[in-house]
Amino acid sequence: MPPESPPPEPVAAWNRWLSESERQWNAFFNATMGTPQFAARLGESLDAYLGLAAAGQQFGAPALIASNLPTRTDVQELNDRLITLDGRLARIEICLAELAATRHGRTNAPPRRSADHPELRLEGGAAGGLRTAVARSPFARRRSNGA
Secondary structure, eight states: OOOOOOOOOHHHHHHHHHHHHHHHHHHHHHHHHTSHHHHHHHHHHHHHHHHHHHHHHHHHHHHHHHTTOOOHHHHHHHHHHHHHHHHHHHHHHHHHHHHHHHHTTOSOOOOOOOTTSSEEEEOOOSTTOOOOEEEEOHHHHHHHTTO
């Protein structure tokens, strides 16, 4: 009686076929993308995209203005104003907390914190302490993340 061979494993065959086809496709695309013709066509398509984007900006803003809708610049200016107002409100909260602490005879006023910090916390005080005032601003977080 001949020795029995193990049954073929479909998953192993599938993995071999997949890795071989991936190797062949990678070789094909590497050879294709390495040609000067590909680089030239890619540059042309990038130039066309940038031209369309410039035209969209040039003609898009007047259409938005005519429709009484805000443009990108309007939204950016509004965001900057909100960030400025958020910082001012945070400084006012700090000053009011310090004023309240000195009026009530507390000697340990809360520490000053940077207005650029996304969370301004005022904590402390003697028995009874000051309430915690937290200024959380999504605008300040966006600005600090570079967006």
